[in-house]
Amino acid sequence: MQRDSQLPPEILEALKPLRVLARSWPGKPDGINPSTVFRFKNKGIGGVRLRALQAPGVGWCSCWVWVAEFFSATGIPAAVPQVGRPRRRGKLLRDKLSDPAKPASTASRVRPANEGGGQ
Numbered sequence: 001m002q003r004d005s006q007l008p009p010e011i012l013e014a015l016k017p018l019r020v021l022a023r024s025w026p027g028k029p030d031g032i033n034p035s036t037v038f039r040f041k042n043k044g045i046g047g048v049r050l051r052a053l054q055a056p057g058v059g060w061c062s063c064w065v066w067v068a069e070f071f072s073a074t075g076i077p078a079a080v081p082q083v084g085r086p087r088r089r090g091k092l093l094r095d096k097l098s099d100p101a102k103p104a105s106t107a108s109r110v111r112p113a114n115e116g117g118g119q
Helices: 010-013 018-023 034-042 065-076 093-099
Strands: 052-055 060-063
Touching: 010 065, 018 034, 018 060, 034 060
Parallel strands: none
Antiparallel strands: 052 060
């Protein structure tokens, strides 16, 4: 493994703080949570960790080349890391409210007197 002083100049110029990498993550318009990138650095995936170095006054830094190496070593596509919860599958409330075929809620229905748990 190379020491920091022996890194190629193009890598040194491409280093960015992990929080900056997280906010400009490929395939995610809003980026990903910075704690996810720090988790890739600290714990890794399947025993493989994201390569990073600590720059004085800046914090932990990495570059897109190292991110690509990390994901190629783990076998996960770099543009779509498996992060977070799955997306909701049901209709959104605004879609239910705009659908004229169904009422917005069941509370607005009137129950006949002979049905239900009467006394």
